[in-house]
Structure formats: C-alpha cells, structure tokens
Amino acid sequence: TKSSEYDEIRAAQLGWDLTDFGGGAFETQGLLLFTIRNGVMDNPAYPKPYAEKIMLVREEQVTPYHFHWNKMEDIINRGGGNLAVRLYGSLADERMDRESDVTVHVDGRTLTLPAGGTVTLTPGESITLLQRQYHSFWGESGKGAVMVGEVSRVNDDQADNRFAEPMGRFPTIEEDEPRKHLLCTDYVHLN
DSSP states (O other), X not given: OOOGGGHHHHHTXXXXXXXXXXXXXXXXXXXXXXXXXXXXTXXXXXXXXXXXXXXXXXXXXXXXXXXXXXXXXXXXXXXXXXXEEEEEEEOTTSOEESSSOEEEEETTEEEEEOTTEEEEEOTTOEEEEOTTOEEEEEEOXXXXXXXXXXXXXXXXXXXXXXXXXXXOSSOOOOOOSOOSSOOGGGGGGOO
C-alpha cells in the first residue's frame, strides 16, 4: 500500500521469503528467510554492494546443493542448534566436483576438506563461502532449530543460484485465501 518512495523495498525484495525449492516437502527440504538489507545488481538507484538475511533452519531441514556465480557469503550460526554445511567445488562446466578438495574459511581459520566434507557450526561460529562453491546445509539432528545469519554481496535470487539438481528457488503457492502477510516474491503481483 506504500507509494513509489518505497520502491527500494520492492526492488531489493526485502522482507519475508520461504521456499520448498519446488519439491512440496517444506519440512524436509525448505528454508524460511527474512532479507534485511540488499542492493540491486546493475541498478545505480539501489547501490548497496551487500546484503543481510536471517534464516530459520529446522533440524534435518535441508537447503539443497547450490552455488552462486556472483555472491560471496558468510553464513553465521546466530543461535539455537548446530548448522551442518557440506561442501563441494565445481567444474568448468558447473557440475559438482566430487573429487577435489575444498578450501573454506571458518572464523579466521583456513580449512581444506575432502570433496563432500562437512563443517558443523555451533552458535557463534561462521563460514565464508566463495563463488562457485557448492554448499548444502541443515540443522543437526537433536540440537534444535538454528537461527542463521547471512552477510553477503548483493543477493539476486532470480539469477544467481545454480542448483546441482534442477529445481526452483521459489515455491509455487496456490492462493486459496487472501494474502495477509506478503512474501517478498508477492511484490511483483501488486501492480
């Protein structure tokens, strides 16, 4: 209901977001997010070169393997349970590299992991994920839901996600009730 002076919120897709990655099984493969800050790629009207998100990851709720061509990100366990992050590199043709070691930065330490190695972040710990680094994450079983922070370069969920398996970033929602709280992806339906 806000005027055009609030277009940055709509253009940067700030606000609530949830996804089941097109699989229809949110409890096991999904993510709840809130984008707090974001710029817009190649748009000088919204020049922020950074983004910040808060995500809620349930126990054993998987975010599937993906990487970003442009975005580099820090994933931070802000509280709750433990966050498991499994990593692979990528090949020149963008397929997952299931053989080569992966180098990551965890709280100032440089770690070299075998392909498919897992880092478990306890509350307060973080990992830096570079471009083209496949990653999947989930809340560790028996430890509770995890509040995760993400600090990154500009986030463009429309064009900067490369999933290892074909899937969608946004869910298909059959609207059988009037919208009460808009998801950030609903903004395009307002006009």
